[in-house]
Amino acid sequence: MDNLFWIGTSGVIAVSIIVFLFGLLIGSFLNVCIYRIPLKEDIAVERSHCMKCGHVLSWYELIPLFSWIIQGGKCRACKAKISIQYPLVELGNALAWLAVLYIWGLQWVIILYCLCASCMIVISVIDERTKEINLALNIFIGVLGAVRLALDYTHWYYYLIGMFAVSIPFLIIVLISKERAMGLGDVYLMAAVGLLLGWKHVLLATVIGCVLGSIIHIIRMKISKKGSQLAFGPYLCAGIYLTILFGNPIIEWYTGILTSAIK
Numbered sequence: 353m354d355n356l357f358w359i360g361t362s363g364v365i366a367v368s369i370i371v372f373l374f375g376l377l378i379g380s381f382l383n384v385c386i387y388r389i390p391l392k393e394d395i396a397v398e399r400s401h402c403m404k405c406g407h408v409l410s411w412y413e414l415i416p417l418f419s420w421i422i423q424g425g426k427c428r429a430c431k432a433k434i435s436i437q438y439p440l441v442e443l444g445n446a447l448a449w450l451a452v453l454y455i456w457g458l459q460w461v462i463i464l465y466c467l468c469a470s471c472m473i474v475i476s477v478i479d480e481r482t483k484e485i486n487l488a489l490n491i492f493i494g495v496l497g498a499v500r501l502a503l504d505y506t507h508w509y510y511y512l513i514g515m516f517a518v519s520i521p522f523l524i525i526v527l528i529s530k531e532r533a534m535g536l537g538d539v540y541l542m543a544a545v546g547l548l549l550g551w552k553h554v555l556l557a558t559v560i561g562c563v564l565g566s567i568i569h570i571i572r573m574k575i576s577k578k579g580s581q582l583a584f585g586p587y588l589c590a591g592i593y594l595t596i597l598f599g600n601p602i603i604e605w606y607t608g609i610l611t612s613a614i615k
Protein backbone atom coordinates (compact mmCIF):
# COMPACT_ATOMS: atom_id res chain seq x y z
CA MET A 353 0.00 0.00 0.00
CA ASP A 354 2.85 2.41 0.81
CA ASN A 355 3.94 1.96 -2.78
CA LEU A 356 0.70 3.52 -3.92
CA PHE A 357 -0.32 6.25 -1.49
CA TRP A 358 2.53 8.62 -2.31
CA ILE A 359 0.32 9.80 -5.19
CA GLY A 360 -2.33 11.06 -2.71
CA THR A 361 -5.90 9.90 -2.10
CA SER A 362 -7.36 11.54 -5.20
CA GLY A 363 -4.51 10.08 -7.24
CA VAL A 364 -5.28 6.60 -5.88
CA ILE A 365 -8.97 6.98 -6.76
CA ALA A 366 -8.14 8.17 -10.29
CA VAL A 367 -5.65 5.33 -10.88
CA SER A 368 -8.12 2.80 -9.44
CA ILE A 369 -10.89 3.91 -11.80
CA ILE A 370 -8.57 3.79 -14.81
CA VAL A 371 -7.25 0.32 -13.87
CA PHE A 372 -10.78 -0.96 -13.19
CA LEU A 373 -12.23 0.28 -16.50
CA PHE A 374 -9.24 -0.92 -18.52
CA GLY A 375 -9.49 -4.25 -16.66
CA LEU A 376 -13.14 -4.58 -17.76
CA LEU A 377 -12.18 -3.79 -21.35
CA ILE A 378 -9.41 -6.40 -21.45
CA GLY A 379 -11.84 -8.75 -19.65
CA SER A 380 -14.21 -8.59 -22.62
CA PHE A 381 -11.28 -9.43 -24.91
CA LEU A 382 -10.56 -12.44 -22.63
CA ASN A 383 -14.14 -13.62 -23.27
CA VAL A 384 -13.42 -13.59 -26.99
CA CYS A 385 -10.25 -15.65 -26.39
CA ILE A 386 -12.10 -18.11 -24.12
CA TYR A 387 -14.73 -18.69 -26.79
CA ARG A 388 -12.56 -18.76 -29.90
CA ILE A 389 -9.25 -20.38 -28.88
CA PRO A 390 -10.72 -23.89 -28.36
CA LEU A 391 -12.50 -23.57 -31.73
CA LYS A 392 -9.21 -22.45 -33.35
CA GLU A 393 -11.02 -19.35 -34.65
CA ASP A 394 -9.24 -16.09 -35.31
CA ILE A 395 -9.40 -13.94 -32.18
CA ALA A 396 -9.13 -10.59 -33.97
CA VAL A 397 -10.96 -10.45 -37.29
CA GLU A 398 -14.62 -11.36 -36.85
CA ARG A 399 -17.11 -8.90 -35.27
CA SER A 400 -18.84 -9.96 -32.07
CA HIS A 401 -22.28 -11.43 -32.57
CA CYS A 402 -25.03 -13.29 -30.72
CA MET A 403 -24.19 -17.02 -30.58
CA LYS A 404 -27.83 -17.92 -31.19
CA CYS A 405 -29.24 -15.58 -33.85
CA GLY A 406 -26.07 -14.06 -35.31
CA HIS A 407 -27.19 -10.50 -34.45
CA VAL A 408 -24.07 -8.30 -34.84
CA LEU A 409 -23.51 -6.31 -31.64
CA SER A 410 -23.35 -2.53 -31.89
CA TRP A 411 -21.04 -0.45 -29.69
CA TYR A 412 -23.57 0.07 -26.88
CA GLU A 413 -24.10 -3.70 -26.63
CA LEU A 414 -20.35 -4.23 -26.24
CA ILE A 415 -19.76 -2.16 -23.09
CA PRO A 416 -18.21 -4.64 -20.66
CA LEU A 417 -20.32 -5.61 -17.65
CA PHE A 418 -22.83 -2.74 -18.09
CA SER A 419 -24.40 -3.95 -21.36
CA TRP A 420 -25.07 -7.35 -19.81
CA ILE A 421 -26.70 -5.78 -16.74
CA ILE A 422 -28.82 -3.28 -18.73
CA GLN A 423 -30.02 -5.98 -21.16
CA GLY A 424 -30.84 -8.28 -18.24
CA GLY A 425 -28.45 -10.94 -19.54
CA LYS A 426 -30.37 -11.36 -22.81
CA CYS A 427 -29.69 -10.75 -26.52
CA ARG A 428 -31.57 -7.61 -27.67
CA ALA A 429 -32.64 -9.24 -30.94
CA CYS A 430 -33.71 -12.79 -30.03
CA LYS A 431 -33.92 -12.59 -26.21
CA ALA A 432 -31.64 -15.64 -25.87
CA LYS A 433 -29.87 -15.81 -22.51
CA ILE A 434 -26.26 -14.60 -22.50
CA SER A 435 -24.08 -16.62 -20.12
CA ILE A 436 -23.19 -14.96 -16.82
CA GLN A 437 -19.65 -16.10 -17.55
CA TYR A 438 -19.16 -13.00 -19.75
CA PRO A 439 -19.73 -10.33 -17.05
CA LEU A 440 -18.01 -12.54 -14.44
CA VAL A 441 -14.82 -12.79 -16.51
CA GLU A 442 -14.86 -9.01 -17.12
CA LEU A 443 -15.46 -8.17 -13.46
CA GLY A 444 -13.01 -10.86 -12.31
CA ASN A 445 -10.25 -9.46 -14.50
CA ALA A 446 -10.86 -5.88 -13.30
CA LEU A 447 -10.82 -6.95 -9.63
CA ALA A 448 -7.73 -9.14 -10.16
CA TRP A 449 -5.90 -6.11 -11.58
CA LEU A 450 -7.03 -3.84 -8.74
CA ALA A 451 -5.77 -6.30 -6.11
CA VAL A 452 -2.35 -6.44 -7.82
CA LEU A 453 -2.29 -2.63 -7.92
CA TYR A 454 -3.13 -2.28 -4.21
CA ILE A 455 -0.60 -4.91 -3.08
CA TRP A 456 2.29 -3.85 -5.32
CA GLY A 457 1.65 -0.16 -5.95
CA LEU A 458 2.84 1.64 -9.08
CA GLN A 459 5.81 -0.50 -10.11
CA TRP A 460 6.72 -1.79 -13.55
CA VAL A 461 6.29 -5.38 -12.40
CA ILE A 462 2.49 -5.02 -11.98
CA ILE A 463 2.13 -4.87 -15.77
CA LEU A 464 3.61 -8.38 -15.97
CA TYR A 465 1.51 -9.64 -13.05
CA CYS A 466 -1.74 -8.20 -14.43
CA LEU A 467 -1.12 -9.68 -17.89
CA CYS A 468 -0.28 -13.02 -16.25
CA ALA A 469 -3.50 -12.90 -14.18
CA SER A 470 -5.55 -12.18 -17.34
CA CYS A 471 -3.90 -15.03 -19.21
CA MET A 472 -4.58 -17.37 -16.28
CA ILE A 473 -8.30 -16.50 -16.36
CA VAL A 474 -8.40 -17.69 -19.99
CA ILE A 475 -6.33 -20.79 -19.13
CA SER A 476 -8.59 -21.66 -16.18
CA VAL A 477 -11.91 -21.41 -18.01
CA ILE A 478 -10.67 -23.31 -21.09
CA ASP A 479 -8.94 -26.00 -18.97
CA GLU A 480 -12.07 -26.48 -16.86
CA ARG A 481 -14.12 -27.03 -20.02
CA THR A 482 -11.75 -28.91 -22.32
CA LYS A 483 -9.09 -30.30 -19.93
CA GLU A 484 -6.46 -28.71 -22.11
CA ILE A 485 -4.10 -25.77 -21.70
CA ASN A 486 -3.34 -24.07 -24.99
CA LEU A 487 0.39 -23.85 -25.72
CA ALA A 488 0.15 -20.27 -27.01
CA LEU A 489 -1.18 -19.11 -23.62
CA ASN A 490 1.75 -20.76 -21.83
CA ILE A 491 4.18 -19.19 -24.28
CA PHE A 492 2.61 -15.79 -23.52
CA ILE A 493 3.39 -16.22 -19.80
CA GLY A 494 6.87 -17.48 -20.75
CA VAL A 495 7.47 -14.23 -22.65
CA LEU A 496 6.39 -12.26 -19.55
CA GLY A 497 8.94 -14.36 -17.62
CA ALA A 498 11.68 -13.53 -20.13
CA VAL A 499 10.89 -9.81 -19.71
CA ARG A 500 11.08 -10.21 -15.91
CA LEU A 501 14.45 -11.95 -16.22
CA ALA A 502 15.76 -9.19 -18.49
CA LEU A 503 14.58 -6.40 -16.15
CA ASP A 504 15.93 -8.11 -13.00
CA TYR A 505 18.98 -9.72 -14.63
CA THR A 506 21.22 -9.56 -11.53
CA HIS A 507 18.99 -12.30 -10.07
CA TRP A 508 18.84 -14.31 -13.33
CA TYR A 509 19.57 -17.63 -11.56
CA TYR A 510 16.50 -17.18 -9.32
CA TYR A 511 14.22 -17.18 -12.36
CA LEU A 512 16.15 -19.77 -14.34
CA ILE A 513 16.02 -22.27 -11.44
CA GLY A 514 12.32 -21.37 -11.12
CA MET A 515 11.75 -22.45 -14.70
CA PHE A 516 12.76 -26.03 -13.83
CA ALA A 517 11.94 -26.27 -10.08
CA VAL A 518 8.37 -27.52 -10.61
CA SER A 519 8.22 -28.28 -14.33
CA ILE A 520 10.79 -31.11 -14.12
CA PRO A 521 9.03 -32.98 -11.25
CA PHE A 522 5.71 -32.42 -13.07
CA LEU A 523 7.22 -33.79 -16.29
CA ILE A 524 8.31 -36.94 -14.43
CA ILE A 525 4.76 -37.35 -13.05
CA VAL A 526 3.32 -36.92 -16.55
CA LEU A 527 5.68 -39.55 -17.97
CA ILE A 528 5.08 -42.07 -15.15
CA SER A 529 1.28 -41.59 -15.10
CA LYS A 530 1.08 -41.47 -18.93
CA GLU A 531 -0.71 -38.07 -18.72
CA ARG A 532 -3.45 -39.39 -16.44
CA ALA A 533 -2.45 -37.40 -13.33
CA MET A 534 -1.73 -34.20 -15.21
CA GLY A 535 -0.95 -33.04 -18.74
CA LEU A 536 1.99 -31.49 -20.55
CA GLY A 537 0.06 -28.20 -20.42
CA ASP A 538 0.58 -28.12 -16.65
CA VAL A 539 4.32 -28.75 -17.16
CA TYR A 540 4.68 -25.83 -19.60
CA LEU A 541 2.55 -23.60 -17.36
CA MET A 542 4.83 -24.16 -14.37
CA ALA A 543 7.97 -23.66 -16.50
CA ALA A 544 6.62 -20.31 -17.74
CA VAL A 545 5.42 -19.20 -14.30
CA GLY A 546 8.69 -20.32 -12.71
CA LEU A 547 10.54 -18.01 -15.08
CA LEU A 548 8.21 -15.14 -14.15
CA LEU A 549 8.16 -15.64 -10.35
CA GLY A 550 11.39 -17.48 -9.47
CA TRP A 551 11.93 -20.79 -7.68
CA LYS A 552 10.72 -20.08 -4.12
CA HIS A 553 7.57 -18.45 -5.44
CA VAL A 554 6.75 -21.16 -7.97
CA LEU A 555 7.17 -23.82 -5.26
CA LEU A 556 4.79 -21.92 -2.98
CA ALA A 557 2.30 -21.48 -5.85
CA THR A 558 2.38 -25.24 -6.46
CA VAL A 559 1.78 -26.07 -2.79
CA ILE A 560 -1.17 -23.64 -2.59
CA GLY A 561 -2.54 -24.96 -5.90
CA CYS A 562 -2.35 -28.61 -4.77
CA VAL A 563 -3.99 -27.88 -1.39
CA LEU A 564 -6.79 -25.85 -3.03
CA GLY A 565 -7.20 -28.48 -5.74
CA SER A 566 -7.58 -31.41 -3.36
CA ILE A 567 -9.96 -29.61 -0.97
CA ILE A 568 -12.23 -28.15 -3.65
CA HIS A 569 -12.16 -31.30 -5.78
CA ILE A 570 -13.28 -33.47 -2.84
CA ILE A 571 -16.14 -31.06 -2.10
CA ARG A 572 -17.17 -30.98 -5.76
CA MET A 573 -17.10 -34.79 -6.05
CA LYS A 574 -19.26 -35.04 -2.91
CA ILE A 575 -21.80 -32.60 -4.40
CA SER A 576 -21.90 -34.03 -7.93
CA LYS A 577 -21.67 -37.65 -6.67
CA LYS A 578 -19.47 -38.74 -9.55
CA GLY A 579 -15.76 -39.22 -9.92
CA SER A 580 -14.84 -36.59 -12.46
CA GLN A 581 -11.40 -35.99 -13.88
CA LEU A 582 -9.63 -33.06 -12.24
CA ALA A 583 -8.66 -30.08 -14.38
CA PHE A 584 -5.53 -29.07 -12.48
CA GLY A 585 -4.95 -25.78 -14.31
CA PRO A 586 -7.54 -23.60 -12.50
CA TYR A 587 -6.15 -24.60 -9.07
CA LEU A 588 -2.55 -24.04 -10.12
CA CYS A 589 -3.59 -20.63 -11.49
CA ALA A 590 -5.30 -19.77 -8.18
CA GLY A 591 -2.11 -20.75 -6.34
CA ILE A 592 -0.01 -18.66 -8.72
CA TYR A 593 -2.27 -15.64 -8.32
CA LEU A 594 -2.28 -15.88 -4.50
CA THR A 595 1.53 -16.18 -4.63
CA ILE A 596 1.73 -13.02 -6.76
CA LEU A 597 -0.32 -11.19 -4.11
CA PHE A 598 0.97 -12.67 -0.83
CA GLY A 599 4.05 -14.74 -1.76
CA ASN A 600 6.67 -12.35 -0.36
CA PRO A 601 5.27 -12.10 3.21
CA ILE A 602 4.54 -15.86 3.31
CA ILE A 603 8.07 -16.78 2.15
CA GLU A 604 9.66 -14.28 4.60
CA TRP A 605 7.51 -15.75 7.38
CA TYR A 606 8.49 -19.38 6.93
CA THR A 607 12.16 -18.77 6.09
CA GLY A 608 12.16 -16.78 9.38
CA ILE A 609 10.80 -19.83 11.19
CA LEU A 610 13.41 -22.06 9.53
CA THR A 611 16.38 -19.83 10.42
CA SER A 612 15.24 -19.40 14.05
CA ALA A 613 14.76 -23.20 14.29
CA ILE A 614 18.33 -23.78 13.06
CA LYS A 615 19.70 -21.28 15.62
Ligand SMILES: [Zn+2]
Nearest residue numbers: 402405427430
Ligand atom coordinates in the same frame (compact mmCIF):
# COMPACT_ATOMS: atom_id res chain seq x y z
ZN1 LIG B 1 -29.58 -13.20 -30.44
